[in-house]
Amino acid sequence: MLAGNRRFVAGTPEHPNQDAARRAQLTPGQEPFAVILGCSDSRLAAEIIFDQGLGDLFVVRTAGHVLGAEVLGSVEYATSVLGCRLVVVLGHDSCGAVAAARAAVENGLPAAGFVRDVVERVTPSVLAARAAGLTEDSDIIDEHIRHTAQLLMDRSRVLSEQVETGEVAVVGLAYQLAEGSARMVTSHGVESMEGATR
């Protein structure tokens, strides 16, 4: 995956696994090697920024990569049923959800409708970052990525057991919109991370 990101950054993507042969090969079933829980931001399209194709990534995206029961169920399905060995939390700079949570905390600006649900799920990360004296956008984004990875394992017993036994690794990546590159922020169960280098 990181090799794919390097190709994307360099402007030399191979667009692997995107032809009719791959489509036909996958008809009987899928075996994606990674599940990605990423922000829905339109600039963060997983298969494009990691230069992957059909059947490679199982992608779950919500604004601010916030997670509720549906997300947890989707991630557990990917690791337990499809056999994904790598879970990636993918955040990014200039994240609107994080900015909205900061505005809510710092200026008391509440969000309307169900956007409020998203903002409230990001708020604990913003508060934790503030408590640690972090004010830079990138530091708060990193905190939210770490928090999301930890929350995944805290809330999903299935996933935490898979990490403990070395079946699955959970990593957090921060994507830089301008550069197109992703850097590692956090990792759990690194011994089974060979998928990340694909």
Ligand SMILES: [Zn+2]
């Ligand atoms: Zn975002």
